[in-house]
Amino acid sequence: MKRFNEGQMRVSAQLYTVRQRGDLAAQLDLVASCGFTDVETVGFHGLSPNEVAACVTSSGFRVRSAHFDWEEFETCLEDIVALLGLLECPVAVMPWLTPKVRPDTAEGWRAVSGQLAEWADHLSSHGIRLAYHNHDFDLVGETGATPLDIVLEQENLSWQPDIGWLAVAGCDIARILDRFASRIVSAHIKDADPAAGIGDERWRDLGQGVIDWAPVLCALADSACTDLLVEHDETGNHRRTLETGRRFLMDQMAERCG
Template structure:
Protein backbone atom coordinates (compact mmCIF):
# COMPACT_ATOMS: atom_id res chain seq x y z
CA UNK A 1 0.00 0.00 0.00
CA UNK A 2 1.15 3.52 -0.79
CA UNK A 3 1.21 6.29 1.79
CA UNK A 4 -0.33 9.22 -0.08
CA UNK A 5 -1.61 12.72 0.70
CA UNK A 6 -5.19 14.02 0.71
CA UNK A 7 -5.27 17.67 -0.34
CA UNK A 8 -8.27 18.50 1.86
CA UNK A 9 -5.79 18.61 4.76
CA UNK A 10 -4.03 21.59 3.17
CA UNK A 11 -6.93 23.28 1.40
CA UNK A 12 -6.07 26.56 3.19
CA UNK A 13 -2.45 26.54 1.97
CA UNK A 14 -2.73 28.69 -1.14
CA UNK A 15 -3.89 27.59 -4.58
CA UNK A 16 -3.61 24.12 -6.08
CA UNK A 17 -0.04 24.66 -7.25
CA UNK A 18 1.00 25.81 -3.75
CA UNK A 19 -0.65 22.78 -2.16
CA UNK A 20 1.13 20.41 -4.52
CA UNK A 21 4.48 22.03 -3.74
CA UNK A 22 3.91 21.50 -0.01
CA UNK A 23 2.98 17.85 -0.54
CA UNK A 24 6.15 17.31 -2.56
CA UNK A 25 8.32 19.02 0.08
CA UNK A 26 6.85 16.65 2.67
CA UNK A 27 8.09 13.65 0.70
CA UNK A 28 4.95 12.39 -1.00
CA UNK A 29 4.77 11.12 -4.57
CA UNK A 30 1.04 10.37 -4.73
CA UNK A 31 -2.07 12.44 -4.03
CA UNK A 32 -5.83 12.59 -3.89
CA UNK A 33 -7.36 15.88 -4.99
CA UNK A 34 -10.58 17.60 -3.92
CA UNK A 35 -12.79 18.98 -6.66
CA UNK A 36 -12.11 20.73 -9.94
CA UNK A 37 -10.91 23.98 -8.31
CA UNK A 38 -13.12 26.01 -10.68
CA UNK A 39 -10.74 25.09 -13.50
CA UNK A 40 -11.11 23.47 -16.87
CA UNK A 41 -9.89 19.86 -17.03
CA UNK A 42 -6.93 21.01 -19.11
CA UNK A 43 -5.90 23.69 -16.59
CA UNK A 44 -6.10 21.34 -13.63
CA UNK A 45 -4.25 18.56 -15.44
CA UNK A 46 -1.47 20.94 -16.45
CA UNK A 47 -0.86 22.04 -12.85
CA UNK A 48 -0.82 18.48 -11.53
CA UNK A 49 1.49 17.34 -14.34
CA UNK A 50 3.90 20.18 -13.59
CA UNK A 51 4.08 19.12 -9.94
CA UNK A 52 5.45 15.69 -10.86
CA UNK A 53 2.98 14.06 -8.46
CA UNK A 54 0.75 11.11 -9.35
CA UNK A 55 -3.00 11.45 -9.05
CA UNK A 56 -4.24 8.22 -7.46
CA UNK A 57 -7.83 9.25 -6.70
CA UNK A 58 -10.00 12.36 -6.84
CA UNK A 59 -12.93 13.66 -4.81
CA UNK A 60 -15.82 15.43 -6.53
CA UNK A 61 -18.93 16.63 -4.73
CA UNK A 62 -22.52 15.84 -5.67
CA UNK A 63 -22.96 19.10 -7.58
CA UNK A 64 -19.84 18.47 -9.65
CA UNK A 65 -21.07 15.01 -10.61
CA UNK A 66 -24.43 16.54 -11.54
CA UNK A 67 -23.15 19.55 -13.44
CA UNK A 68 -19.63 18.70 -14.67
CA UNK A 69 -19.67 14.96 -15.22
CA UNK A 70 -17.90 15.14 -18.58
CA UNK A 71 -15.19 17.39 -17.11
CA UNK A 72 -14.61 14.84 -14.33
CA UNK A 73 -14.10 12.10 -16.91
CA UNK A 74 -11.78 14.28 -18.97
CA UNK A 75 -9.51 15.41 -16.13
CA UNK A 76 -9.19 11.85 -14.85
CA UNK A 77 -8.24 10.63 -18.31
CA UNK A 78 -5.72 13.44 -18.75
CA UNK A 79 -4.11 12.49 -15.43
CA UNK A 80 -4.39 8.73 -15.99
CA UNK A 81 -6.44 8.31 -12.83
CA UNK A 82 -9.05 5.57 -12.56
CA UNK A 83 -10.80 6.32 -9.26
CA UNK A 84 -13.40 9.02 -8.53
CA UNK A 85 -14.89 9.47 -5.05
CA UNK A 86 -18.14 11.11 -3.94
CA UNK A 87 -17.30 12.31 -0.42
CA UNK A 88 -20.16 14.26 1.06
CA UNK A 89 -23.80 15.17 1.16
CA UNK A 90 -24.64 18.54 2.70
CA UNK A 91 -27.00 18.33 5.71
CA UNK A 92 -29.93 19.80 3.78
CA UNK A 93 -29.47 17.17 1.05
CA UNK A 94 -29.43 14.13 3.33
CA UNK A 95 -32.57 12.00 3.23
CA UNK A 96 -34.36 11.19 6.45
CA UNK A 97 -35.63 7.77 5.41
CA UNK A 98 -34.31 4.45 4.16
CA UNK A 99 -36.21 5.00 0.91
CA UNK A 100 -34.54 8.36 0.49
CA UNK A 101 -31.11 6.81 0.85
CA UNK A 102 -32.06 4.12 -1.63
CA UNK A 103 -32.72 6.93 -4.13
CA UNK A 104 -29.30 8.44 -3.37
CA UNK A 105 -27.65 5.06 -3.84
CA UNK A 106 -29.50 4.64 -7.13
CA UNK A 107 -28.09 7.90 -8.46
CA UNK A 108 -24.59 6.94 -7.33
CA UNK A 109 -25.01 3.59 -9.07
CA UNK A 110 -26.02 5.37 -12.28
CA UNK A 111 -22.87 7.51 -12.12
CA UNK A 112 -20.81 4.40 -11.38
CA UNK A 113 -22.14 2.72 -14.53
CA UNK A 114 -21.37 5.77 -16.63
CA UNK A 115 -17.86 6.06 -15.17
CA UNK A 116 -17.21 2.37 -15.72
CA UNK A 117 -17.80 2.94 -19.43
CA UNK A 118 -14.68 5.14 -19.23
CA UNK A 119 -12.68 2.61 -17.14
CA UNK A 120 -13.16 4.68 -13.97
CA UNK A 121 -14.36 3.25 -10.65
CA UNK A 122 -16.62 5.18 -8.28
CA UNK A 123 -16.22 5.02 -4.50
CA UNK A 124 -18.24 6.56 -1.67
CA UNK A 125 -16.49 8.19 1.30
CA UNK A 126 -18.16 7.97 4.71
CA UNK A 127 -18.50 10.42 7.59
CA UNK A 128 -20.50 9.59 10.73
CA UNK A 129 -24.05 10.49 9.62
CA UNK A 130 -24.05 7.67 7.07
CA UNK A 131 -23.48 5.10 9.83
CA UNK A 132 -26.70 5.94 11.68
CA UNK A 133 -29.58 3.47 11.74
CA UNK A 134 -30.31 -0.18 12.29
CA UNK A 135 -27.80 -2.76 11.01
CA UNK A 136 -28.44 -3.33 7.33
CA UNK A 137 -30.39 -0.08 6.99
CA UNK A 138 -27.75 2.61 7.48
CA UNK A 139 -27.08 5.01 4.60
CA UNK A 140 -23.75 3.26 4.04
CA UNK A 141 -25.54 -0.10 3.88
CA UNK A 142 -27.94 1.28 1.26
CA UNK A 143 -25.09 2.61 -0.84
CA UNK A 144 -22.99 -0.56 -0.67
CA UNK A 145 -26.05 -2.62 -1.59
CA UNK A 146 -25.27 -1.32 -5.08
CA UNK A 147 -22.69 -3.78 -6.33
CA UNK A 148 -20.91 -1.30 -8.60
CA UNK A 149 -19.90 1.21 -5.89
CA UNK A 150 -16.67 0.93 -3.93
CA UNK A 151 -16.18 2.24 -0.40
CA UNK A 152 -13.47 4.61 0.80
CA UNK A 153 -13.46 4.24 4.61
CA UNK A 154 -12.55 7.28 6.66
CA UNK A 155 -10.90 5.63 9.65
CA UNK A 156 -11.24 8.67 11.90
CA UNK A 157 -14.95 9.03 11.25
CA UNK A 158 -15.53 5.31 11.83
CA UNK A 159 -13.91 5.51 15.27
CA UNK A 160 -15.69 8.79 16.09
CA UNK A 161 -18.98 7.04 15.30
CA UNK A 162 -18.17 4.20 17.70
CA UNK A 163 -17.39 1.64 15.00
CA UNK A 164 -14.51 -0.84 14.78
CA UNK A 165 -12.63 -0.10 11.54
CA UNK A 166 -11.07 -3.56 11.30
CA UNK A 167 -14.48 -5.25 11.55
CA UNK A 168 -16.10 -3.08 8.88
CA UNK A 169 -13.06 -3.35 6.62
CA UNK A 170 -13.18 -7.14 6.89
CA UNK A 171 -16.93 -7.17 6.16
CA UNK A 172 -16.50 -5.10 3.00
CA UNK A 173 -13.03 -6.31 1.99
CA UNK A 174 -13.80 -6.59 -1.72
CA UNK A 175 -15.14 -3.03 -1.94
CA UNK A 176 -12.15 -1.04 -0.66
CA UNK A 177 -9.61 0.65 -2.95
CA UNK A 178 -8.25 3.29 -0.56
CA UNK A 179 -8.82 4.81 2.87
CA UNK A 180 -8.52 8.15 4.63
CA UNK A 181 -6.12 7.77 7.54
CA UNK A 182 -6.77 10.17 10.38
CA UNK A 183 -6.64 9.81 14.15
CA UNK A 184 -9.04 10.68 16.97
CA UNK A 185 -8.36 12.62 20.17
CA UNK A 186 -8.16 10.32 23.23
CA UNK A 187 -10.31 12.85 25.11
CA UNK A 188 -13.01 12.82 22.48
CA UNK A 189 -14.16 16.28 21.47
CA UNK A 190 -16.62 17.47 18.88
CA UNK A 191 -16.54 18.76 15.35
CA UNK A 192 -13.14 19.14 13.75
CA UNK A 193 -11.52 19.55 17.18
CA UNK A 194 -11.62 15.78 17.61
CA UNK A 195 -8.82 14.97 15.14
CA UNK A 196 -5.14 14.34 15.89
CA UNK A 197 -2.03 13.67 13.83
CA UNK A 198 -1.53 10.00 13.05
CA UNK A 199 -0.23 7.97 15.96
CA UNK A 200 -1.34 10.54 18.53
CA UNK A 201 -4.92 9.34 18.93
CA UNK A 202 -6.91 6.25 19.83
CA UNK A 203 -7.12 4.41 16.49
CA UNK A 204 -5.79 0.85 16.63
CA UNK A 205 -3.60 1.18 13.57
CA UNK A 206 -2.04 -2.26 13.84
CA UNK A 207 -5.42 -4.01 13.62
CA UNK A 208 -6.69 -1.57 10.99
CA UNK A 209 -3.69 -1.94 8.69
CA UNK A 210 -3.65 -5.72 9.05
CA UNK A 211 -7.29 -5.78 7.97
CA UNK A 212 -6.53 -3.49 5.02
CA UNK A 213 -3.71 -5.75 3.86
CA UNK A 214 -6.36 -8.39 3.18
CA UNK A 215 -8.29 -6.07 0.83
CA UNK A 216 -7.72 -4.43 -2.56
CA UNK A 217 -6.61 -1.21 -0.84
CA UNK A 218 -3.73 0.50 -2.66
CA UNK A 219 -3.56 3.92 -0.96
CA UNK A 220 -3.57 5.27 2.58
CA UNK A 221 -4.37 8.98 2.29
CA UNK A 222 -3.02 11.01 5.21
CA UNK A 223 -5.69 13.45 6.40
CA UNK A 224 -6.48 15.87 9.24
CA UNK A 225 -9.50 18.11 8.71
CA UNK A 226 -8.34 21.10 10.79
CA UNK A 227 -4.65 20.88 11.60
CA UNK A 228 -2.79 23.89 13.01
CA UNK A 229 0.50 22.73 11.48
CA UNK A 230 -0.01 21.44 7.95
CA UNK A 231 3.59 20.46 7.29
CA UNK A 232 3.93 18.58 10.58
CA UNK A 233 0.66 16.72 9.97
CA UNK A 234 1.77 15.53 6.55
CA UNK A 235 5.28 14.58 7.62
CA UNK A 236 4.14 12.88 10.82
CA UNK A 237 1.44 10.96 8.98
CA UNK A 238 3.78 9.78 6.25
CA UNK A 239 6.46 8.65 8.72
CA UNK A 240 3.98 6.97 11.06
CA UNK A 241 2.20 4.92 8.40
CA UNK A 242 5.47 3.96 6.70
CA UNK A 243 6.87 2.68 10.00
CA UNK A 244 3.65 0.83 10.82
CA UNK A 245 3.63 -0.94 7.46
CA UNK A 246 7.30 -1.87 7.78
CA UNK A 247 6.62 -3.27 11.25
CA UNK A 248 3.83 -5.48 9.96
CA UNK A 249 6.05 -6.69 7.15
Protein backbone atom coordinates (compact mmCIF):
# COMPACT_ATOMS: atom_id res chain seq x y z
CA MET A 1 0.00 0.00 0.00
CA LYS A 2 1.26 3.47 -0.86
CA ARG A 3 2.54 5.36 2.18
CA PHE A 4 2.45 9.10 2.76
CA ASN A 5 5.62 10.90 3.63
CA GLU A 6 5.22 12.81 6.88
CA GLY A 7 4.01 16.32 6.16
CA GLN A 8 3.37 15.57 2.48
CA MET A 9 -0.24 16.78 2.50
CA ARG A 10 -2.20 18.97 4.85
CA VAL A 11 -5.82 18.46 5.85
CA SER A 12 -7.62 21.76 5.41
CA ALA A 13 -11.21 23.03 5.48
CA GLN A 14 -13.06 24.54 2.52
CA LEU A 15 -15.12 27.50 3.73
CA TYR A 16 -17.87 26.82 1.19
CA THR A 17 -18.93 24.04 3.57
CA VAL A 18 -19.81 26.59 6.27
CA ARG A 19 -21.03 29.47 4.11
CA GLN A 20 -24.42 29.49 5.88
CA ARG A 21 -22.83 29.99 9.31
CA GLY A 22 -22.59 33.76 9.52
CA ASP A 23 -19.86 36.16 8.44
CA LEU A 24 -16.24 35.28 7.73
CA ALA A 25 -15.21 35.61 11.37
CA ALA A 26 -17.99 33.27 12.51
CA GLN A 27 -17.10 30.74 9.83
CA LEU A 28 -13.46 30.76 10.86
CA ASP A 29 -14.38 30.39 14.53
CA LEU A 30 -16.41 27.27 13.75
CA VAL A 31 -13.68 25.76 11.60
CA ALA A 32 -11.07 26.45 14.29
CA SER A 33 -13.22 24.75 16.94
CA CYS A 34 -13.22 21.63 14.74
CA GLY A 35 -9.42 21.39 14.88
CA PHE A 36 -8.36 22.94 11.58
CA THR A 37 -5.48 25.37 11.18
CA ASP A 38 -5.59 25.71 7.38
CA VAL A 39 -8.43 26.79 5.10
CA GLU A 40 -9.42 27.50 1.53
CA THR A 41 -11.40 30.73 1.25
CA VAL A 42 -14.24 31.63 -1.13
CA GLY A 43 -14.39 35.08 -2.72
CA PHE A 44 -14.28 38.32 -0.74
CA HIS A 45 -17.17 37.80 1.71
CA GLY A 46 -18.41 41.29 0.91
CA LEU A 47 -15.20 42.77 2.31
CA SER A 48 -12.18 44.61 0.94
CA PRO A 49 -8.92 42.69 0.49
CA ASN A 50 -7.51 44.41 3.56
CA GLU A 51 -10.55 43.50 5.65
CA VAL A 52 -10.46 39.85 4.56
CA ALA A 53 -6.75 39.63 5.31
CA ALA A 54 -7.16 41.27 8.72
CA CYS A 55 -9.94 38.84 9.68
CA VAL A 56 -8.00 35.78 8.56
CA THR A 57 -4.77 36.96 10.18
CA SER A 58 -6.47 37.61 13.52
CA SER A 59 -7.92 34.08 13.41
CA GLY A 60 -4.47 32.53 13.09
CA PHE A 61 -5.35 30.53 9.98
CA ARG A 62 -3.13 29.91 7.00
CA VAL A 63 -4.93 30.23 3.67
CA ARG A 64 -3.72 27.43 1.43
CA SER A 65 -5.73 28.50 -1.63
CA ALA A 66 -8.65 30.76 -2.54
CA HIS A 67 -11.67 30.31 -4.80
CA PHE A 68 -12.92 33.13 -7.02
CA ASP A 69 -15.65 32.73 -9.61
CA TRP A 70 -15.33 33.64 -13.28
CA GLU A 71 -16.96 37.06 -12.83
CA GLU A 72 -14.53 37.93 -10.03
CA PHE A 73 -11.57 37.11 -12.26
CA GLU A 74 -13.11 39.26 -15.00
CA THR A 75 -13.81 42.29 -12.84
CA CYS A 76 -11.60 42.07 -9.73
CA LEU A 77 -8.33 40.53 -10.89
CA GLU A 78 -6.14 43.13 -9.19
CA ASP A 79 -8.12 42.77 -5.95
CA ILE A 80 -7.47 39.02 -6.16
CA VAL A 81 -3.76 39.69 -6.56
CA ALA A 82 -3.82 42.13 -3.65
CA LEU A 83 -5.69 39.77 -1.34
CA LEU A 84 -3.51 36.76 -2.08
CA GLY A 85 -0.42 38.89 -1.55
CA LEU A 86 -1.69 40.00 1.86
CA LEU A 87 -2.54 36.40 2.76
CA GLU A 88 0.73 35.03 1.39
CA CYS A 89 -1.47 32.55 -0.45
CA PRO A 90 0.16 30.97 -3.54
CA VAL A 91 -2.89 29.42 -5.26
CA ALA A 92 -6.04 30.88 -6.82
CA VAL A 93 -8.78 28.54 -8.04
CA MET A 94 -11.53 29.13 -10.61
CA PRO A 95 -14.28 26.75 -9.43
CA TRP A 96 -17.43 27.35 -11.40
CA LEU A 97 -18.97 28.44 -14.68
CA THR A 98 -22.64 29.38 -14.47
CA PRO A 99 -24.91 27.72 -17.05
CA LYS A 100 -25.35 30.99 -18.94
CA VAL A 101 -21.63 31.27 -19.70
CA ARG A 102 -20.83 27.55 -19.83
CA PRO A 103 -19.72 26.44 -23.32
CA ASP A 104 -21.43 23.60 -25.14
CA THR A 105 -18.80 23.16 -27.86
CA ALA A 106 -15.11 22.29 -27.95
CA GLU A 107 -14.43 25.72 -29.49
CA GLY A 108 -16.18 27.39 -26.59
CA TRP A 109 -14.12 25.46 -24.07
CA ARG A 110 -10.93 26.40 -25.91
CA ALA A 111 -11.93 30.04 -25.52
CA VAL A 112 -12.46 29.46 -21.80
CA SER A 113 -9.11 27.73 -21.46
CA GLY A 114 -7.40 30.53 -23.36
CA GLN A 115 -8.81 33.16 -21.02
CA LEU A 116 -7.81 31.10 -18.00
CA ALA A 117 -4.29 30.84 -19.41
CA GLU A 118 -4.11 34.64 -19.74
CA TRP A 119 -5.15 35.07 -16.13
CA ALA A 120 -2.66 32.39 -15.12
CA ASP A 121 0.16 34.31 -16.81
CA HIS A 122 -0.79 37.48 -14.98
CA LEU A 123 -1.06 35.73 -11.62
CA SER A 124 2.23 33.93 -12.20
CA SER A 125 4.00 37.27 -12.44
CA HIS A 126 2.89 37.77 -8.81
CA GLY A 127 3.97 34.31 -7.68
CA ILE A 128 0.45 32.84 -7.78
CA ARG A 129 -0.65 29.63 -9.51
CA LEU A 130 -4.09 29.32 -11.09
CA ALA A 131 -5.96 26.03 -10.81
CA TYR A 132 -9.20 24.86 -12.41
CA HIS A 133 -11.77 23.02 -10.27
CA ASN A 134 -14.04 20.46 -11.92
CA HIS A 135 -17.69 19.57 -11.49
CA ASP A 136 -19.41 16.88 -13.57
CA PHE A 137 -20.34 18.95 -16.65
CA ASP A 138 -16.67 19.30 -17.59
CA LEU A 139 -16.08 15.53 -17.53
CA VAL A 140 -18.48 14.67 -20.37
CA GLY A 141 -17.01 13.08 -23.50
CA GLU A 142 -14.37 10.65 -24.60
CA THR A 143 -11.07 10.46 -22.74
CA GLY A 144 -8.82 13.16 -24.14
CA ALA A 145 -11.70 15.28 -25.44
CA THR A 146 -13.62 16.34 -22.33
CA PRO A 147 -13.83 20.01 -21.32
CA LEU A 148 -11.36 19.23 -18.53
CA ASP A 149 -8.92 17.83 -21.09
CA ILE A 150 -9.27 21.00 -23.16
CA VAL A 151 -8.69 23.24 -20.14
CA LEU A 152 -5.58 21.32 -19.09
CA GLU A 153 -4.11 21.61 -22.58
CA GLN A 154 -2.95 24.96 -21.21
CA GLU A 155 0.33 24.05 -19.57
CA ASN A 156 0.28 26.96 -17.14
CA LEU A 157 -2.97 25.78 -15.50
CA SER A 158 -3.09 23.47 -12.51
CA TRP A 159 -6.00 21.23 -11.48
CA GLN A 160 -7.93 20.95 -8.25
CA PRO A 161 -9.94 17.72 -8.59
CA ASP A 162 -13.23 17.45 -6.76
CA ILE A 163 -13.41 13.79 -5.80
CA GLY A 164 -17.14 13.86 -5.14
CA TRP A 165 -17.90 15.21 -8.60
CA LEU A 166 -15.55 12.68 -10.19
CA ALA A 167 -17.59 9.96 -8.49
CA VAL A 168 -20.91 11.47 -9.61
CA ALA A 169 -19.61 11.67 -13.19
CA GLY A 170 -18.81 7.95 -13.10
CA CYS A 171 -15.08 8.39 -13.60
CA ASP A 172 -12.40 5.87 -12.78
CA ILE A 173 -11.15 8.27 -10.12
CA ALA A 174 -7.66 6.87 -9.52
CA ARG A 175 -7.06 6.60 -13.27
CA ILE A 176 -7.90 10.24 -14.01
CA LEU A 177 -5.85 11.39 -11.03
CA ASP A 178 -2.91 9.42 -12.39
CA ARG A 179 -3.36 10.98 -15.86
CA PHE A 180 -2.97 14.49 -14.49
CA ALA A 181 -0.82 13.73 -11.45
CA SER A 182 1.74 16.45 -12.13
CA ARG A 183 -0.99 19.09 -12.52
CA ILE A 184 -2.81 18.49 -9.23
CA VAL A 185 -2.28 21.21 -6.67
CA SER A 186 -4.90 20.16 -4.11
CA ALA A 187 -8.13 18.17 -3.96
CA HIS A 188 -11.64 18.61 -2.61
CA ILE A 189 -12.31 15.54 -0.54
CA LYS A 190 -16.03 14.90 -0.30
CA ASP A 191 -17.98 11.67 -0.32
CA ALA A 192 -21.02 10.77 -2.38
CA ASP A 193 -23.65 8.18 -3.12
CA PRO A 194 -24.46 8.84 -6.80
CA ALA A 195 -27.44 6.46 -6.69
CA ALA A 196 -29.18 8.58 -4.05
CA GLY A 197 -30.49 11.14 -6.55
CA ILE A 198 -29.44 13.99 -8.80
CA GLY A 199 -29.34 16.82 -6.26
CA ASP A 200 -27.65 17.58 -2.98
CA GLU A 201 -29.00 14.36 -1.45
CA ARG A 202 -26.01 12.63 -3.09
CA TRP A 203 -23.43 14.14 -0.75
CA ARG A 204 -22.18 12.35 2.36
CA ASP A 205 -19.77 13.01 5.19
CA LEU A 206 -16.40 11.42 4.55
CA GLY A 207 -16.38 7.67 4.87
CA GLN A 208 -20.16 7.43 4.63
CA GLY A 209 -20.53 7.34 0.83
CA VAL A 210 -19.56 4.75 -1.74
CA ILE A 211 -16.13 6.09 -2.76
CA ASP A 212 -13.29 3.61 -2.30
CA TRP A 213 -10.82 5.99 -0.68
CA ALA A 214 -7.72 3.78 -0.52
CA PRO A 215 -6.85 3.97 -4.27
CA VAL A 216 -7.91 7.62 -4.42
CA LEU A 217 -5.62 8.66 -1.60
CA CYS A 218 -2.82 6.52 -2.99
CA ALA A 219 -3.17 8.28 -6.36
CA LEU A 220 -3.10 11.68 -4.64
CA ALA A 221 -0.03 10.64 -2.65
CA ASP A 222 1.68 9.87 -5.97
CA SER A 223 0.71 13.27 -7.39
CA ALA A 224 1.82 16.86 -6.79
CA CYS A 225 -1.12 17.40 -4.39
CA THR A 226 -0.30 19.34 -1.23
CA ASP A 227 -3.73 19.81 0.37
CA LEU A 228 -6.74 17.63 1.11
CA LEU A 229 -9.70 19.98 1.54
CA VAL A 230 -12.70 18.73 3.50
CA GLU A 231 -15.92 19.83 1.79
CA HIS A 232 -19.65 19.10 1.75
CA ASP A 233 -21.95 21.08 -0.54
CA GLU A 234 -25.09 20.98 1.62
CA THR A 235 -24.50 19.48 5.03
CA GLY A 236 -27.22 19.46 7.65
CA ASN A 237 -24.65 19.51 10.45
CA HIS A 238 -21.58 21.63 9.79
CA ARG A 239 -19.65 20.65 12.91
CA ARG A 240 -20.25 16.94 12.40
CA THR A 241 -19.17 17.17 8.76
CA LEU A 242 -15.95 19.03 9.57
CA GLU A 243 -15.00 16.88 12.54
CA THR A 244 -15.86 13.64 10.74
CA GLY A 245 -13.93 14.71 7.65
CA ARG A 246 -10.82 15.77 9.53
CA ARG A 247 -10.79 12.62 11.67
CA PHE A 248 -11.36 10.38 8.64
CA LEU A 249 -8.47 11.88 6.68
CA MET A 250 -6.09 12.01 9.63
CA ASP A 251 -6.82 8.34 10.33
CA GLN A 252 -6.38 7.38 6.67
CA MET A 253 -3.07 9.22 6.47
CA ALA A 254 -1.82 7.80 9.76
CA GLU A 255 -2.39 4.28 8.44
CA ARG A 256 -0.16 5.05 5.48
CA CYS A 257 2.62 7.02 7.22
CA GLY A 258 5.93 5.57 8.11
